[in-house]
Amino acid sequence: MSALKRMRESRRTALARAVTEEQAIAAAIKKSDADFVKSYLGVSCQDWRSWKNAQTGVEYILDLISSVDLREADFQTCFDLIDETSGKAYHESVAGWHPEVKKEEMRSPELRYILVKQKDDPAGQVLGYTSLMPTFEDGRPVIYCYEIHLREALRGTGLGRRMMELLSTIAQNIPTIEKVMLTCFLSNEAGMAFYRRIGFQVDESSPKERKLRTKVVKPDFAIMSRRTSS
Template sequence: MSAQAASSGHATVSADGTTKKPASRRKPAVASTPPPPTLIERTNALHLEDLKSRFLDGSLLAFAGPSDNASTSSYHIELYTSSSLPEATFNDCFDLLEANMSTSYRITSIGWHPRKKKEEMKHPAMRYLILTAVAGGSSDDINPAAEKAREGTAVGSMFIGFLEFMITEEEGAEVIYTYELDLVPSHQKLGLGKKLLDVAEEFGKRVGVEKAMLTVFDSNKGARRFYEREGYDIDEISPDPKTLRNGLVKPPTFHILSKSFIPPTND
């Protein structure tokens, strides 16, 4: 479930989240006043605490829900920038992504390239929603192997999954683009992916972008059904099937989906 910049159709972006454009070879005759920063540039220039206070809905960040053993756990979602994400948590995210999705990447036109993927994950404009859980019992009941106490993470909390996103632009539209959404296998199909997606979408709405976008692999039918239930549909920039010289039609290996935040107008 990635938007790999180099090959998935998602534009290569600069450090501020805007699409890179080739520099003009022609120098202006007279120095002109630079344009004011765009919504994307202003948003991605904000410090972490400003992002939290302006764009996060606190009521969505802490909740109780089912755990892997049918008991109830307390869950928490925390926002990080790529630069503030603790290294151990970054490694958790990458290891989970590699375990869950590397095979799916390999069978697509995108391919699996660990070094490039890590570089993408550390992009200055990348943001992370980290999901952790504390079991319903005492902290003594938690598996010590899963109980890593990390900087910025409560003692006794367990890493459950993450959503990786960027406020950026696609074909001139201001969007929130979900790059990855992954959960540990023991906590899948418990409604936790929807919780992460709800927080990301609310973040995008509060920023004021036009729509939410993401990439889903054609082989991941379950993810496709999940996003469609959440209101996502094929975006106009999603790749079309290709007709080969022998007449065979080759379907795309991934699809770009989107969900508009702009209410439809009544003509």
């Protein structure tokens, strides 16, 4: 095969792959919550909705719900959890803290939430959550973890690991998905250590230090990723 033919074949292959990736992401986004769970969680995690705190014996329920169907009270609790757990890091960051911008991001229609509530709690209070989106990052199909936040009493219990495992399961079950990705403030040393323990590494797309004439500009966040096993 000539070099020209190889180049054309390579382009056709790349185009076909791009079309397949676009279709897979679009299909995942269009699914109802019930179909999303059935397609990407139900087969691998039949008991994914149940979690028991081994330290206290308290049982919790996890629910997946699209941003457009999130109750206003639950939305506000999710927002308050960001301020509670990461507000200081946001305020000290270069980008700063912009509540309305964050709320607009949280309402992105492609975003889905996995909410944590105590079983049999009549108030149904959200005690933690993660939010995720099938999307493209640097042209590659990924599951992006937008947020993961837990009340203080649930940190260090294994629940955070469980929630990230669910994201990995979703990523493995959506055709063409290559990674789970997230952003973490470098000042969040506990968070960075947690992500590394569960197999995340600083992604090649993460911003690097930039040397200017009079100073070195250091990023205040890292983009991290973990490849799927499929």
